Each structure stands twice: as C-alpha cells, then as structure tokens.
Amino acid sequence: MSAKFTPEMKKTHTILVPDMLPVHFRLLISILSAYGYRCELLQTASRAVVDEGLKNVHNDTCYPALLVIGQFMEALKSGRYHPDRTALMITQTGGGCRASNYIHLLRKALEQQLPQVPVISLNVSGLEKDPTSGFQLTAPMLLKFLYGVLYGDLLMLVSNQCRPYELKQGETEKVLRRWQKKLEEAFKSGAYLHTKKLYRQILDDFAAIERTKRNKIRVGIVGEIYVKYSPLANNHLEEYLLSEGCEPVIPSLLEFVMYCAVSKRVDGKLYHFFDSKVLKNSIGYELIYKMQKAQIKAVQEHGVFEPPHDFELLRARADRYINQGVSMGEGWLITAEMAALAESGTENIICTQPFGCLPNHIVAKGMMRVIKDAYPNANIVAIDYDPGATRVNQENRVKLMLANARKPEDAE
C-alpha cells in the first residue's frame, strides 16, 4: 500500500504540483500555502521527463499521464527534492475516461522505487475521502480555488488579447507578472473578494498596454485539457502561433469546471434520478455561473476586450450537435467550444489531443464534419500529441491550417 499524507507531513513535506496552466496554478499554489501547505509548481521540461514517463507508465497510456508522472519521477530522482520530505499532488476527475486512473498509475510507478512518497488526490467528487489524511479540501478552500480560476482566466484572456499586438515587446508579460504578484497578495489579505474592483483594475492595466490596430489571424485552441493548456505537452503551441503572427484564443479553465459541475445535473435529468449529489452540484453550478456572468459583464462594460463565452450559450451550442450526456473526458464541451469559436469569428481552430484519446474520437474528430457543415468557413485541424510525434510534423499541419486561414479568397 502506498504512503499516506499524514497531518505531521504538512510541516515536513514539500508538495509537488504538476504545471498545467502557469497563470492559474501559481494562484492555486499561493492559496494552498495560505492554508499551510508548502507547495511547489513543477516546470521541468527536459527530455528526462519524457524518458521517465516512458519507463514508468504503459506506453499506450495517454500522453498527459506519461508527462505528469514523468515530471514527478524526474523531480524525485533529480536530487532536488528529498524523497523522505516530498509529497505529490495530482488532480482526479473521476469520469469514464482513462484520466481517472492517473493517480493509480502514479502510485504504481512509486511503489517499487519510492514507496515512502505520499500522493494526494485533489478532487471534488469525494474520491479517496479520508478524514485522517493530512490534506483536507474544505469548502472555504474550494471557494478560494474558484476565485483563483476566475482571476487566472481573466489574466489569460486579456494577456492573450494583448500579447500579439503589443508595440513594446515584453510589456504584456510585465503587466501579467505584476498582477500575478498582486493577486497572490490579495489571496493572503482577503482582498480577492472585491472582484469588481480588481477586475476593473486588471482590465484597465492591460488596456493601457500600447497595441497595434493591425488585425491578426485568430486561432482557437481546444481539446483535451492538459494538452490544450500545457506548453510541455503541446510543444509550446501558443508561442508557435505567436511567432507565426497569430492571436491564440484559448477557452477559459472555468468552462471545464462548469462542465464538470453541470454534468451531474444533466445525468440526473437524462437518467431520471435525483439525489444529494445532483442537488449539491446544481447549487454549485448556479453559483459558479453567477460568478462567470459577473466577470463577463465586467469585461463587456469595460469595452476593450472580448469576453469569454457564456456557459449557457456553450450548452445551447452543444445541443445542436451532440447530447450533453456525452460527459467523459472533455465531452460535449469540445464540440461546443468549436462551435462557439467559429460563431464568434475565430474560424481557425486547432483541436489538440493525446494520440489515441478515446473521447476525442467522438467529441472532437467525430464532430468536425457537422461543425464544418454549420460554419462553412471553419478551418479546423486535429493535432495528436505523444512522445514520438515530432514538432516538425505537428507544425507542418498547423502551417497548412494557417495557409488556409490566410487565403480566404481562394476558399469560396
């Protein structure tokens, strides 16, 4: 049996957290540290990460598992962290997709080599609940996380809309970093609750960055959540798009959170049951939706930036093509995001997934035809990621998509 994270370890252990979204995860870590957990974000991206992954998990397992576990194992073996004083934290969603098994694959990898290293499951579905564990996810903590996601999304949204257009190179990054710090402080002081004020200040600060008016090709990135966001997994897709003179449009993390929150309610309706889980999730969903609407309203009223997609609109878009009962992996959300992007003028879309991703056969590659039928100008390319796929191969396919994007006059 693998090691448990005991209350004592809170003082002695450093908790390693895999990096998926640099902006968001840094905020989440500062929240955890306010609760006394010493956390560190893993940002290693060397070849050793992939090699450790290949050694430690079945090679047909999806790429995110391979990378996350590889990153952990590399860190533990590097000498940078003492295995007796290090714990690992990994998220678990608990759906019908393979991703629910990451934590088990991680424990398997640790079992023989580093059995003393405890693994903490971060989930909201009540998996691995243990009142004697040293890590307890409380309601207030959860709420703070939610704010973390909201602020992270806003920062990501506005910086993505500034970076391609900034006149002074590096300006956006500077403002972003400043706000990252400010928000970390706000989570300590409690000022984070003043969303209205903070939203306004963030929007003002980014709006003040000098930008060119030239239009650039907007390219949406959708797909499996880890590959979509993590530069390690998608070979720095965002950077590449920027270097090609495009504006990357990346849907917010909150959409995924809401997708998870609403799924119990959808299931209850679909399969005719109602229980406390449905109730709790419904209440949760309504709350989060309110918060999302407030953020959208703030962006709209400010008038400079394009707001994120309203989640109810996404649900309505999904209904045109696929049932919301499709809830494994990123499920119907990917289809909905593609439709919403195409509808809101981001017709060029890259759909990213690990090679052999099961849900994406259906919700991504399987739905491209109907999306293209509905939006004839939609220009979608599916890119698979895995340890063997080379960057040159992937970039060539992105290039093809961009060639199509640049020549709308030929594509009548």
Place this chain on the structure above:
Amino acid sequence: MSKIQNYALGIDVGSTTVKTVVLDENGEILSHRYQRHLSQVRETVAEQVKALQEQYPDAEFSVCMTGSAGLGLAQSAGIPFVQEVHAAFLAVKADYADADVVIELGGEDAKIIFLTGGVEQRMNGSCAGGTGAFIDQMATLLGITADELDALSLKAEKRYPIASRCGVFAKSDIQPLLNQGARREDIAASIFQAVVDQTVSGLAQGRQIEGTVLFLGGPLSFLQGLREAFVRTLKLDGEHAIFPENAPVFVAYGCAMFAKQSEEAQPLTVLLEKLSNARTGGNTVTGEPLFASRREYEEFVERHKAHDLSFADLQTAKGDAYLGIDAGSTTTKIVLITEKGELLYQYYAANRGQPLDRIVKHLTSIYTRKSPELQIRGAAVTGYGEDFIRAGLGIDYGIVETVAHFKAASYFCPDVDFIMDIGGQDIKCFKIRNHSIDSIMLNEACSSGCGSFIQSFAQALGYDIGEFSQLGLFAEHPVDLGSRCTVFMNSSVKQAQKDGATVEDISAGLSSSIIKNAVYKVIRAKSMDELGKNIVVQGGTFLNDAVLRSFEMELGRPVIRPSISGLMGAFGAALYAKEHCPKQTTLITPEKLAEFTYRTTNAKCGGCTAHCALNIVHFPDGGKFISGNRCERGAGKASGRQTPSMYDEKYQTILGCPKTPDGDTPIGTVGLPLALSFYEQMPFWTTLFTKLGFAVEMSNESDRDVYYRGQHTIPSDTVCYPAKLAHGHIEDLLDKGVDFIFWPCMSYNFNEGETDNHYNCPVVAYYPELLKANNPRLTEENFRLPYMDLNRPKSVSAALKVCLKGYTLRVPLSEAISAAYDAQKQYYADMAAKAQDMIAQARKDGKKIIVLAGRPYHIDKEINHGIHKLIASLGMAVVSEDSVAALGHLTEPLGVLNQWTYHARLYRAAQYVTTQTDMQLVQLVSFGCGIDAVTTDEVRTILERSGKLYTQLKIDEINNLGAAKIRLRSLVAAMEEGGAS
C-alpha cells in the same frame, strides 16, 4: 548584353527527394528536376541551384521553398516558405480548374485536397503509412526495387488484405504470405491496394472521393500498378482520373507560382549564400558516443569473442550430424552440427520472400559437399515458415521459436535467466526460472521497430546494412530518436537531419532506439535489474555491434552475445533434433531433393461460412501445404469433433435472438447493428422490440466487405477496429430499408458489483453520436439514439416512451422492459452454465482450458480473426471472460480504478484462473483500446502473482494469425515445461 530575365524558382524539399521548377516570365515551365537527396538536404538543394545558375546565368529568380523537409531549411536559411498542400492547391487552381479532388502521395506524406463542396486540405496524421516510403519498405522486404514491384503487380491474379496503417503492420501481413508461398505478383498488387485503402479511409475521413480526381506525387506518376489500383477502387473512368505529366514536380510548380506572385527576384548567388549560411543544429537531443576510443571498441570485440563455437569441417567430418533450420520472417538460417555441437555448416541470409528455395539450395549444397561418412540423423525447423518447410522437406520436428532459442542460449550459458532475441521482425524476450521458460514478452504488432527497420533505413540512405551500422560505432553525437514505432522514427530522423545530424549520428541513434524499444516497450522494465543476472542476447540484429553496445550501455554491464547470434534459432533447432533424435529421419533424400519443385494455387475453403481464402502449395510427392485457413477444417485434415468454444456458442446465441413478433404483422421494423454493445445486449433489445410488436432486422455478419462499405464515414482513423466496423453495419441496415435503426447511448453499463464504478468505455458509450454526425444518410427519423441507464428501469422506460412515440405498442412498455431484463438475465445464466459444461467436458477429455479474455464484441469473427479456433486446434478448450468472471472474487485491492464493466470482468476472470490448475488466460486487446493500456498490466499482475502465465494478443484489421500462433504455441510449450518441472 541581353536584358535580365525575371524567372521564378520553386524548390520542393520532400522527405526523400528535392524537386525544382523554373518558370519564365509568362509562367510557363522552363525546366524541372527531380532528385533523391539521400538526407543530404542542403547539399542537394545547393547542387540544383548551382546547376540552374549555370543554365541561366543572366536570370534573376523569385524563390520560394516548400515541402516537409524544406520547412526547417527555409527557416534557418531565411528563404520564404509556402506550405506544400497549399502550393499544390495553387497549381491545381491554375492548370486543372475542373478537378474535384487532388490526391498526392509523397515520400512520407499523403495529402488530399477537396476542391468542390467546401475546400478542404488534409494530410495524413502522425500515424499513417501508405506512402512512398511504405512502398519502398515493402519492396525492400521482397528484395526488389519499387519499379520491379510495379511490374510484378501488373501480373496479379488476386489480392490479399494487407494493413497499410504503417509499414510494420503490413509487414506482419506480408511476411507470412511470403513464407507460405503466396505469389509475389499477388502480394505486389495487394501492397498497392493497401495504399489505396489507407488513402480512402485514413485521409478522406468521411468524405467521398468523387468527380474528377487529380493524382500527384512521385509514386503516383512512376507506379502504373498503383495508379490502376486507385482508378479501379474509386471507380473512375479515363476522363475523371488525371495523371499530369509533371506530377512529380507539381508541388514545386505551385511553389514557383507562389514565388512569382509574392517574392522579389534576386540573383541566385544570394540564394546560395543564404543556403550556405543556414544555421544547422538545433533542438535534437544527442546522447553519449558508443565508444570513447578505438581501443575501447577493440576490448569490446575481444570480450565477445569468448562466446565462439568450435567448428568442424563438413568435407572431412564423420559420424552423426543434425540439421537445424530457422525459417524466420525476413531471414533464413541453417546450421548443421556434430554430435559434440561443433558447427559444420552455417547459413544466414535474407530469404527475399523465397525461404523454401533458399533452403533447398543450401541443403543441396550440404548433400554434395559433405563426406559420405557423415550421416544426418535428424532435423528440426522453427520460425514463421515452420509448417511450410516441414511439409515440403520432410523435417522431423517443428518447434516453436521460443523453445529453440532457449535451447541455444542454455548451451552458452546454462544458468541463463534472461534471453533477449531481436530478429528482423520480432523482439522476443523471456525470463527463465527453474530452467524453464517463465514469462514471454513479444513485441506487439505496432512496436516492432526491429532489425528490418534499420535495414530499410540503411538502404534508403544508400548504404548496405553492415556498412551503415559500422558508421554508428564512432558517432560523436548519436541522436536520441525515442522509442516509438517506425513511422514515428521516420519523422524523428527527418527532424534530426534538419538539425544537421550526420549519417553516423543517425545510425548510432537508430541502434539505441531499437534497444529502448525492446526494454521500455516490450519488456516494460522499470529498472534494468529486473532482467536478471545472466543475460544472453541473440538474433541477427545483435550481430550489429552498435546495437549490442547500446544495450550494454543501457544496462550498465556486459551481456553474453554468442558469435552465432543470428543463428541461435537454427542452432537450438539442431540441438533439439539431437536430443530427440528419431530412429529414422524423414528428411528429404538427396535424390528426391535433386528433382524438387513446387507450385502454388489458390482456393476458397468451403468448410464453414468463413470461406477462408486458401493458398495451396503442391509438392512433387503429392503432398500439399495449405495456408490461409483459420481452423483444422481448411487444412484438409479430418474434421473429427471440433473442440467447442464459448466464442462460437455466444456468437450463435446472439445471432439466434428472436426477430419476429408474436402473432400479427409487425407494427414496424427496427434495425439493430451487430456491433459493439449489441454483441452482449442483443437478447435485451430483441426481446423488448419483438414483445412490443416490432420485427427486428439485424445487420449482416461482419466481414471485410462490411468494413469497406462504411469506410468512407470513419472520421478518426486511430479508433479501434470494432468501432470502425460499426460504420459498415449502419450502411447495411440503411440498405435493408428498416423503419429506423436503434442504438442507445449509455454512459453506464450493468452494475455487476465488486467494482468502483460501471462505465462503458467512451467509444462504446457514445459511438452512435459519431455515427449520426458522420453518415449523411442518417436522420432524426431513421436513427434513434436515446440516452438511458440500464440500472435504472425508469430511465429506460422514459427514454423509450419518447423514442417510440407514434407507434401503437402491442403490450405495455413496462411489460416488455421487464421481459427484456429477464431475457438478458437468462442469457447470462445460460452462458455461465454452458461454460461450466465445456470446462467439465474438457476435463473429462484431459484438455487444458484457455480463458480467452476480451470484450463482448470480440466474438465477432471479423474482429477475432478466428483466434479461438486456432486455440482449439492446439487442443485446448476456450471459454470467454464473461462466462467465468462471476466466479472470481478479487482477494487483493487492484492497483487501478476498476470502473468499466467490461474491463472489470477481465480482473475477475484472471483471479478465477489463478484458482484453477488447468487454466490459463489469454487476453485479447484491440489496437487503439486506450483502456487496455490500464488493464493489461493489472491482469498480468494478478496472473503472475499466482504463478500463471500472461499472454496478450493484440488484434486489428490484420487478418493473419502467424504472430498469434507463435505466442499461443509458446504458451503451450511453457505450460508443458511448467507441468514437467
């Protein structure tokens, strides 16, 4: 002095060739060139540019580059770049405005452009063969050039199904055909057909290829047979199939047009300057050199000399001798040894698709040269071609390869506890415990990037294999190419070349990736210590010092490589013949050998409904060797009583489900596809619908044709084969004219208890959604896919109420539903009882029992390819995982989340097997089943914890049981050895 001409130059740098086109001021083609670059990308481009400079000294050029290998070069040299599909698009628009579809096959890319009805441009994904490199690889396999392959294909009489997703798959289809004596003409045509199928399914992805089709790229302009295959398959007439004269340079032409439109003209000297200043090197990871110095290498060579065999002279030796033959996948090995194990004769060479001819030649040579006082007392054969060779030449014994290799390895190292054999096609590893084979690890069809890969690569780069591997020994910066399959490695190599890696570095990198493949993919070792103390490596690939050295470096210590490394299978066979020496050998006599000939014919088996395509080789003594059959019947052997199998039992039960309603004329006809979950829930749905008054129409049984019928609606070419087949079943039901097709979406399957959850896998759960979105013939009316949870009858009845609105049901819905539940329950009970009968009968007959553990849809004969029959033919009874799962109860917690109903049965069936001494489990895995990446390790753990063997068979559309047979026979051999110890 004449006025300066303004020309345009398009440079297309592909994965294997460089193409240039020069346009004059009017956009007419002035000249073009096509040249293989043998990975000397920059040099070849510069060479062509220099030639142009001499040809047109007074011209200035607008220049643009394109092509998969051109991207990197263009970037580092600062030359404008246009994506190659787009370049092709421009040229097509200008010259062939009425084309509807463009198909372009290049060295390693395949592309398709749809021009009418919404422009769409597509390239093959990262997992896709079916390109020029694939054809080259296949030609190499046959030992001929691509042109010769083409010439052969034109004389074909039949075509075999060959997978073309990647070269490795195809090889495992072709090799057995070769070894079984199939006509090379037919194989050549089959290879081209495979390329066509790959293009239609992998590239078109749900769009029909219709109208006027333009064919581009090297292979399509040089290979007549390939062109004919496309035209025939797409049913095009002469008018609608256009093969432009300049097809090989067409993309370069488009690129030149792009340059003309958008670039400034410059003298070529500027271009040459840019090329020579291009920065090379970059993000390729490099490793340690294999040897620090020549002295280190010499020490290494000296060390391995210790494992030489002693020799005896064939012409003077007297006494008894034993013959061993290893008819491997790509090579044939022959040894003749004395009573003392001395080597009298050895032969190792590629069989070039004609193993029997080679062996006859060498056996003749042995007979003529040997001294009259030397008697061959016995002979044994092993390897892919075992049955064929044995039948033809009267060899005494046929043994499975694993046994042969173990015999040979023990000869060199009696305490051997780990053997790793890397041959041309297979990686075989096995652990030895208590002097018997303990666990066998074979490479799966998708990872066999073995010896033949290096060879194909060497040839592609213009080297012979010996020379090529020698180059790697002293490479300074071996490139890290990862441990993936060959197609991926091709692109890794491409990238390394782009970054300026030398041939030496690539050679060393390939050697090391073969080792990584073996260690991390096949053995799946976490640490090298797991392998054991005494390791013997063998197989032709280990003759390559660079590969051997890479293994020792990865391991961190020396291993034993016998000098006859490549002959170990044959040597082991000879040792076996010596040990089991027959009273009188049946080996063909010199007289008969002198007049030995054989001929091949084709036939269709009439033994059962499977109608296997048979290949019959006739020998001069009237003997026959039949291949292509899946069971004993086809082999022409007495049928006798067939060993029963739960796979047949279940299949027949599902097919026999009720289809007509009681009483009156039906109130409607519902179509149920014979696919995925229906292979288990058919009793439920047929009962429900017939009770309600519907007539049920099932789709036809799966076969290759069903797959082809739905191929054009498959959007994701990496989904599992069972899912792909569903597309054909839908077409079939649509053609049958049912009122509507019914296929519910179900996140959850039945809750069978003792699990964490009871999901369906995402594909089984939601595949109807994909079908609806990709088959334009499906509508809201004729395709109904309600969501329901079978564990909640309420949800079933609510969903059906909506779904069947408008029909006057014959009985109340609730009554039919409850009958459906009963029928399903009865089915489970019947199958469990039947399995117990079979187990009891097998025990009475003294037979061993195999639990063939897959998923319900693995009973489809197009999916399992008759593996259960193969097991039965080896004398074992077959039961299925679901029929025994309920008897197993997990005693220890699983290391994974146990949350899929079908997969949970695997664990419980495995647990049950551990409690039964006469049972073993064989796991069937469909290629592309991501969930099995989780289950396979866990099932293995459960079995091995209790000393059971773990055998996995990976299946796809490949219709060949050669590899499965080796695995199963190894299992039988291991079971026998286990019983003896």
